[in-house]
Amino acid sequence: MHKTGKRDVTRFRTIWISDLHLGTSGCQAAKLLEFLRATESETLYLVGDIIDGWQLKRRWYWDQTHNNVVQTVLKKAKKGTNVIFVPGNHDESIRQFIDLDFGGIKVRDELVHTTADGRRMLVLHGDRFDGVIACAKWLAYVGDSLYTVILKFNQVFNNWRARAGLPYWSLSQYLKLKVKNAVSYITQFEDALADEARRKGVDGIICGHIHKPEIRDINGILYCNDGDWVESLSALVEDAQGQLSLVTWHDIMHAIPANLPVGDMDADVEIDGEISIAV
Template identity: 40%
Template sequence: MSKREVDIVIISDVHLGTYGCHAKELLMYLKSIKPKMLILNGDIIDIWQFSKSYFPEDHLKVIRRILKFVSDGVPVYYLTGNHDEMLRKFADFNMGGLKLLNKLIFNLDGKKAWVFHGDVFDVTMQHSKWLAKLGAIGYDTLIMINSITNWALLKMGKKKYSFSQKIKASVKEAVKFINQFEQTAAELAIEKGYSFVICGHIHHPEIREIVNNKGKVTYLNSGDWVESLTALEYNENKWSIYKYDASLCFKDEDDVLDTENLKNMLDVKGLFEKFKQEVS
């Protein structure tokens, strides 16, 4: 099976280092594509909940796969989010094809695209960070319980069920927050003259045109790799939401990476050992 060629791939909210992260599925997806540009739009590593005792090999493999893109000459942009906000003090770091930024603005077929995580619009984040962190721990616990429930459901031959998505859909305040988030991002983008505004943060994949009395913009959100398992793809002058499908992904010989090249770039395990010491 040949890899799909894609002009731009955007993923966010992977939350590596947490039990809810679907690292295996993300790895399969990353192996199935050949992007010309990869944008990691925040919350890739969950530093809030980082544990020295939990960072499985599959999570490390995702990082190695991303570095493999860099070594292959693919431009990779890591945009910081709230769960990896520790990295913001290193913004503008550049290591070959890997760039660490807080936001990204680029031209897309003659139009401007504005990419950033989106936590700047979250009032809880700005004024009650401790409450947001507490909520994140509760959310991760809910995902753990949901994973056990889904395991049992699959054993019984039944479909998976998402507690958090059901809660979000049924609680009016959650729906209202998502709508306000999208509207705020769109209004700012219109004021700045951007044609596309691309966010993450709210774990809600979306592509829609938003219009006000000052103009219009295409709002996009890449979703997440905890529940939605989605990415944004731009190819042949068109945006689309990719939804993980195991039948479209595959394992290949690249499972054994060019370790010598990667070691020359970065010792991933060594990096995480140092990182663990810093956050302990």
Template identity: 50%
Template sequence: MLRAKPHLRYRTLFISDVHLGTRTSQAQALLEFLRTHDADTIYLVGDIIDFWRVRRGAHWPQSHNDVLQKLLKRVRKGARLCFIPGNHDEGIRHFAGMHFGGIEIHKQTVHETATGKRYVVMHGDELDIVVRTAKWLAILGDHGYEFALWLNNPLNWIRRHLGFGFWSLSAYLKNRVKHAVSFIGAYEDAVAAEARKLDADGVICGHIHHAADRHIADIHYLNCGDWVESCTAVVERFDGSFQLIRWSADVAIEPAHELAVSVSDAVPSQQISG
């Protein structure tokens, strides 16, 4: 029997690349994650709703609506919600600088940690040369990625019947194809350079569906990953340190969450964050 999942609270939560409106969005997994993880401030770091595919015919089950309702409920309860649109929901960038029902919209912003460090928060497509200069090629690549994700289902149906565990073809291709690996490295270097240019200590981004927590020279690079394959998020604890969480249905959290607090035991956020 699985133990009850703890309800944890953080100073800040960062989520990106949910791609609501698509069949490959792991909205139900995100909903379960949000039920057990809370934060004073939530950043939605782009590609939350996939308008590219919505235009071709939306897939919108109840779980997709529930995710939005859960986030709006957090706002009603006093959480700060910052939305930084990505390339798949880029139309919302026209509203940058505005507030809607307690939701802040920014093209990019700077997050200050509990210890005063500055992190640029951006989706990251601005530094993807394919998206910037050849959107048709980006859309073609998106179709290919979508097809690889679709192939995961029949392949894993066969693997289950043969007694094997889950295996992601799309993740394998992304991590093994030479050009994809070099693209990820170039992207990470470009994002780190942008943070350096803005005199920041680090950067928190999304876009490439490749979760990471590492240093690139003097810049702390954090990528939220996605809720299509990896189901990952970045959290800031109340002491200003960060953690990359990999969510699964069976394991609520990775170890070493001692600096998060139980919601029932948390003091008011303004007292914690100073």
């Protein structure tokens, strides 16, 4: 471990985060802010659904923590982090600015990232490979409303669990993994993304959209989903050698000594040790 002062940060070559859903009460903005302040990278990809325009049109929700997240990302860009924003379906209005740069943040529809070990990874949000989004947008809005209700119930339920000394439990993640149609949908989505990567002649694909963090080989194509910041609180990261891993807020925060404050982004520290939860 190399220390130069105020606090430890975990350094990566690249970080991918998506599905933050800023502008909703379900966004875990405080934990996201901790994660952003506790990590640094050469490149930061924002892989869609960063701001939830669908929910903001229905009801305005935007507290100071959400502001702080945006300001922290802008500060990273100003300090030299290569920040790339790939809009998703919930922030699709940003797609009108594809190929433009704002405040040091590049807006791109999709692009190919080359890892340190030479693998070419297609980066996109993934919503256009979702049949519900592509063919029946009204149904997607209905599903989004139901998902919001489930999340609100989940918050109340987990407040009770916390008071009882029990760990966090996600109802929506449970339903996704247990309901047969949901499992089939996820598999079809992953296969469709892998087919797109194969068609474009790349080694793998990195996406978000379905809120299910995953790294797996699909017939020779490396499929990576960075998860979300509503439930899984996860990110995809690349180390200096090009290895791709999934990490969570819990992993990153437990890599930092408890007596050091989280919040100062000016430290120059590197942590040794393994924090990845999937390879």
